[in-house]
Amino acid sequence: MTLYEGKVGNFYEISGVYVEENITRRLEALGLNAKTTVAILNRKKKGAMIIKVRGTRLAIGSHIAKSIEVKGEEV
Amino acid sequence: MGETIHVAFVGNPNCGKTTLFNAITGSKLKVANWPGVTVEKKEGQASYKDTPLTIVDTPGIYSLTCYTIEEQVTRNCVMDDEIDVIVNVVDASSLERNLYLSLQLLELGKPVILALNMMDVVRDRGMEIDLHRLPEMLGDIPVVPVSAAKREGLDILLHAVKHHHMESPRLAEGKLPFTYPEPIETKIEKLQVMLNAHYPGHHHLRWHAIKLLEWDEQVRKEHPMSIVNVADKNYEKDIIHAKYNYIETIVEEVVFYKEKKAASTDKADRLLTHPVFGVPVFLCIMALVFFLTFTVGDALKGVFEEGLSVFSGFAKQLLLGMNASDWLVSLIVDGIIAGVGGILTFLPNIFILFLALAVLEDSGYMARVAYVMDNIMGKAGLSGKAFLPMVLGFGCTVPAIMATRALETEKDRRRTMFITPFMSCSARLPVYVLFADMFFGKYAPLASFSMYVIGLLIAIFIALILNVKDKGKENDSLLIELPEYKRPNGKTIRIYVWNKLKDYLTKAGTTIFVASIFIWFLLNYGMNGMVSNPEESFGAIIGKVLVPVLKPAGLGMWQIVVALISGISAKEVVVSSFAVLFGISNANSPEGMAVILSHIRQGIPDFGMLNSYSLMLFCLLYTPCIATIATIRKESGSLKFTVKMLAFQLVLAYLVSVAFFQAGSLCAGLW
Numbered sequence: 001m002t003l004y005e006g007k008v009g010n011f012y013e014i015s016g017v018y019v020e021e022n023i024t025r026r027l028e029a030l031g032l033n034a035k036t037t038v039a040i041l042n043r044k045k046k047g048a049m050i051i052k053v054r055g056t057r058l059a060i061g062s063h064i065a066k067s068i069e070v071k072g073e074e075v
Numbered sequence: 076m077g078e079t080i081h082v083a084f085v086g087n088p089n090c091g092k093t094t095l096f097n098a099i100t101g102s103k104l105k106v107a108n109w110p111g112v113t114v115e116k117k118e119g120q121a122s123y124k125d126t127p128l129t130i131v132d133t134p135g136i137y138s139l140t141c142y143t144i145e146e147q148v149t150r151n152c153v154m155d156d157e158i159d160v161i162v163n164v165v166d167a168s169s170l171e172r173n174l175y176l177s178l179q180l181l182e183l184g185k186p187v188i189l190a191l192n193m194m195d196v197v198r199d200r201g202m203e204i205d206l207h208r209l210p211e212m213l214g215d216i217p218v219v220p221v222s223a224a225k226r227e228g229l230d231i232l233l234h235a236v237k238h239h240h241m242e243s244p245r246l247a248e249g250k251l252p253f254t255y256p257e258p259i260e261t262k263i264e265k266l267q268v269m270l271n272a273h274y275p276g277h278h279h280l281r282w283h284a285i286k287l288l289e290w291d292e293q294v295r296k297e298h299p300m301s302i303v304n305v306a307d308k309n310y311e312k313d314i315i316h317a318k319y320n321y322i323e324t325i326v327e328e329v330v331f332y333k334e335k336k337a338a339s340t341d342k343a344d345r346l347l348t349h350p351v352f353g354v355p356v357f358l359c360i361m362a363l364v365f366f367l368t369f370t371v372g373d374a375l376k377g378v379f380e381e382g383l384s385v386f387s388g389f390a391k392q393l394l395l396g397m398n399a400s401d402w403l404v405s406l407i408v409d410g411i412i413a414g415v416g417g418i419l420t421f422l423p424n425i426f427i428l429f430l431a432l433a434v435l436e437d438s439g440y441m442a443r444v445a446y447v448m449d450n451i452m453g454k455a456g457l458s459g460k461a462f463l464p465m466v467l468g469f470g471c472t473v474p475a476i477m478a479t480r481a482l483e484t485e486k487d488r489r490r491t492m493f494i495t496p497f498m499s500c501s502a503r504l505p506v507y508v509l510f511a512d513m514f515f516g517k518y519a520p521l522a523s524f525s526m527y528v529i530g531l532l533i534a535i536f537i538a539l540i541l542n543v544k545d546k547g548k549e550n551d552s553l554l555i556e557l558p559e560y561k562r563p564n565g566k567t568i569r570i571y572v573w574n575k576l577k578d579y580l581t582k583a584g585t586t587i588f589v590a591s592i593f594i595w596f597l598l599n600y601g602m603n604g605m606v607s608n609p610e611e612s613f614g615a616i617i618g619k620v621l622v623p624v625l626k627p628a629g630l631g632m633w634q635i636v637v638a639l640i641s642g643i644s645a646k647e648v649v650v651s652s653f654a655v656l657f658g659i660s661n662a663n664s665p666e667g668m669a670v671i672l673s674h675i676r677q678g679i680p681d682f683g684m685l686n687s688y689s690l691m692l693f694c695l696l697y698t699p700c701i702a703t704i705a706t707i708r709k710e711s712g713s714l715k716f717t718v719k720m721l722a723f724q725l726v727l728a729y730l731v732s733v734a735f736f737q738a739g740s741l742c743a744g745l746w
Contacts, residue, residue, distance in 0.1 A: 022142060026554060028315045029138035031172055036319075041341065044350040048449040048459065048553050054171040057340075059446035061458065061553035 001072060003051070004065035006040045012070035013037055019067035027068075030058065038070065077126040080240045081157050085149060085180065086164035087173050088135030089558050091192040094567070095164055095223035096132040099233070103570045105474075107436035108563075110135060110556045111463065111481035114145045116152050123233035131158070134480075137172075139179045140291060140311075144480040153183070156278070160186045160240040162232070167191040167204060167220070168559075170330060174322045175315075181214060181252050182282045186242045188235045189218040195225060196559075205329040212325045214252035224564055253321045259313060262288055265305045273300050289314055340439075340559045347440065353447040360440075361469075364431040365527055369508065369520040372424030379420040380664045387412050387660040402605065406595055409658045414591025414651035418583050420663040421505040421647070425579050426572065428501055432470050433571040437563040441466065442555055449553045455535055456542035458482075458553045461491040465534060468498030469527070470575065472703040476710050487550075490541055492707055493720055494534040496699040499527045501579075502646035505663075506694045509650055513668045514687040522688065526695050533696065533727075582645055590648045594641055594655045614656075628693065628729065629686035629736040632678035639693065645700045685743065689736040697728035 006012055014036045017024050031054040032038070041057065043049035048061050084092045088110030097104055100119030105112060113134045121128045133152050134145035141147045153161060163180050165173040180187050189210075197204060210218040217235040221228035254260055266284035270277050277283065286294040287302055289311035347356060390412060394404045435441060444466060449459030461482055468475035475495050479488045499507075507526050511519035541547075597614035599605055606612050617640075618633025625631050630639075638652035654662040657674045661667045675682045698704070698721050708717045 023552060023554070025140060025311060026137070026142065028312065029140065029175060030556075031175065031319055033316055033319055042344060042348050042350075044353075044450060046450075047453070047551070048446055050344065050348060050446060050557060055169050056172045057557040057559075059442070059449070059459070059553055059555050059557055061449060061453070061551040063551035064554060 001070060002066050003038065003068040003070050004062060006070065008040050008043055011037055011039050012072060014068060015071050016069040017067060018069065019064060023064060027064070030056070032068065079127045079129055080236060081129050081159045082162055082236055083131045083133060083152055083158045084162050084164055085133055085153055086135060087137055087166060087176060088556065090135065090164050090166035090173060091223045092135065092164045093132055095190065095192060095221065096130060098223050098226050099229055100130055103574060104132065105571060105574065106567045107441065108439045108558050108561060109436065109441035110558070111478065114477055114480040116148055123237050126237050128233070128236065136176065138176060141293070142483055158185070160188060160236055162188050162190050162236065164190045164192050166193050168193050168196040168200060168202065170204070171322060171326050174325060175318055177213065178252065178318050178321070181216070182285060183279050184281060186239045187216050188232070188239060189213065189216060190232055191218060191220045192223050194220045195222045201332050203331040209325070209329045212252065212328065255314065255317045259288070259310060259317065262305050266302065269300065269302065270298065274298065285314060343560050348443050348446055357444055357447050362524065364428070365524045366520060367431055368424050368428040369523055372427045375423035376420050376663060379422060380661055383416045383420055383661050384664070387416065405599065406592065408660065410591050410595030410655055411588065413654040413658065413660050414594065415583050415588050416660065417651050417654040417662040418505065418587050418647045420661060421508060422576070422579065424504055424508060425501050426576060428504065429470060429572045429575040430568070433568045434563045437567050439558045439560040442557045445553065445555050446557065451535060453550045455538035456547035456550050457487055457490060457538060458550050460553060460555050461487055464491055464495050465498050468495045468500060470501055472496050472500050472699055473706045476703065476706045479710065489711060489716065490538055492711055494538050496703060496724065497530045497534040497696060499530040499695055500646070502700065503694055505647050505650040507691055509662060509668070510687040510691055513672060514684045526691055530695050586645045587648055587651055590641055590644045591651050591655055594637065594652050597637065598656060627737060628732040629689045630693065632675065634678065635690065639697070642694065643698050643701060646694065649694060685736055685739040689732040692735055693728045693732040696724060696731055698724050
């Protein structure tokens with residue numbers, strides 16, 4: 001599944017980032033790499049979401065959220 | 076005196092570099108709580124025990140790979156041979172992310188000192204950092220805990236700078252903080268040998284070798300040698316992973332009691348970034364800001380008015396007592412005091428506006444606005460991040476245009492620059508306050524507030540149309556860090572507001588001063604020298620040419636034409652022009668307004684609400700001030716773009732005010 005399909009309040013483990021090269025690099029520099037745990041803090045019905053990764057809150061657009069493959073880890 | 080040491084402050088966005096820079100150099104640069112406040116590098120001077128220091132503050136970056144202009148600025152600065160030592164400012168409460176940049180900086184081989192900032196936040200959150208283990212794990216670099224906001228640890232930091240700046244490159248001594256897995260290390264070594272062979276005496280060999288492995292565009296361009304045998308693919312992913320793996324080890328070893336409480340931010344975010352209420356909450360906050368600006372500001376302005384009228388009367392008496400010639404009395408009293416003094420009476424409104432904006436910016440809410448507005452901006456092909464310069468535009472368009480540097484693509488920058496001038500800046504506020512007060516009575520704040528809403532709607536609408544025209548897609552690639560909320564810092568707010576007030580006063584003393592003299596000249600001189608009847612003045616001659624053009628907008632009066640043209644020097648000048656044109660010492664007082672009204676009605680007998688609203692609309696939308704035009708020319712790097720934009724704004728302002736006035740008149744007629 002992708003992070004975009006995730007639910008608020010849940011934690012997920014990233015299995016891969018598949019987006020344009022330059023955005024991938026940015027995300028990886030921010031620490032969104034494989035095996036990193038991500039929590040979804042808030043989201044809009046269709047659109048951006050707020051996630052927490054490595055102690056940092058990030059707002060990411062739906063395009064990015066749809067490109068992050070995750071493994072579900074229900075809380 | 077020793078030789079000057081050049082120090083660069085480098086770190087992630089919003090980690091407190093500028094606060095530290097201000098604390099050490101005594102500068103008063105703008106600080107706020109959102110990523111991307113600093114977009115230019117700034118230099119300051121300090122000294123430590125007789126050693127002079129030149130300190131460079133840089134825009135925040137997450138990595139030494141560049142995507143935006145501000146990131147490029149920092150990378151160039153860090154690579155500059157002039158920099159002797161790098162102070163890596165780190166947000167200690169967010170160590171895991173901040174250390175990624177630290178590891179990159181260490182690879183450069185320059186002396187690096189880690190300034191662990193926000194240690195107070197760390198303590199408040201019940202976290203502890205092992206200050207013995209951390210430097211060990213970073214290759215024995217000095218690690219100094221500081222609190223920039225509370226000015227703690229500054230001397231120790233400067234002491235470290237003085238003692239470590241001459242250090243021989245650590246990498247040569249084999250003091251690597253960590254190494255990559257074997258295959259990558261072998262490649263790095265091979266590339267170092269190749270670099271050394273091609274470019275003997277090259278600095279920062281290891282860093283460049285790593286960057287070549289990462290296929291860094293700039294480094295590859297600067298070192299055009301065949302590396303396909305070694306860097307057969309882009310190894311960036313592997314390098315990033317290795318770094319983060321090491322960081323995880325560091326964090327595990329040095330950080331204790333991780334995140335006991337960060338709940339207050341989450342609670343506030345539940346409302347402020349709510350999927351449904353987020354936008355209405357933002358609009359309510361902005362409405363509150365402007366409501367305070369108009370009501371509290373107006374309540375305070377009485378004091379200024381009183382002062383001005385006393386001063387004006389006193390100056391006139393003094394000049395007459397000194398037997399000064401008529402023209403001199405007229406220049407000083409009707410020109411300078413009327414033009415400049417009239418503008419100063421709006422100071423309370425400006426003060427409240429910037430106070431409110433400063434609180435917003437320092438609370439941590441700004442970055443949330445990018446998230447909240449992302450859907451709407453996305454439809455216009457822009458990311459929510461483009462909304463930040465627009466909000467800054469409510470204060471002043473010049474820094475707002477500069478802030479577009481943080482946007483990722485040139486296309487986004489241009490489009491944001493194009494629409495930002497429609498966000499109503501503080502200089503337009505006196506025009507609204509004056510004309511709304513004159514015609515809208517108790518609804519004046521509402522009439523003024525509507526200008527901000529209309530400006531915002533027009534800006535977004537134009538971005539939408541541009542996106543359709545360019546056949547652009549919806550933009551859904553927002554990426555921005557959201558800081559923790561915090562109680563606004565008194566000192567930060569003071570610096571922010573004082574800088575803005577100083578700008579306003581400087582503008583009153585320079586641009587508005589000169590413009591007032593110029594307008595006075597235009598009105599008092601004609602073809603045959605000084606004229607007693609303004610109708611024969613240069614101003615009247617020029618203004619009358621354009622009267623027929625502005626007539627359909629309900630503004631067909633030569634004095635209005637002169638005021639609008641002068642307003643291009645600075646928007647406040649529209650108001651000072653009226654003061655000078657009608658010889659009023661205080662345009663912002665009830666008496667002053669009555670005089671303006673009677674004069675205007677001599678030209679346009681039925682000048683009323685419709686005309687005044689049309690004038691406000693025109694002022695909102697037409698050509699921005701000369702300082703903005705110059706900034707846009709410089710930041711866009713294109714004269715063509717700038718001219719096109721100016722023409723567009725002028726035509727739009729004209730069409731909107733004509734359409735409004737004609738439609739309004741028609742409705743009024745039917746009614």
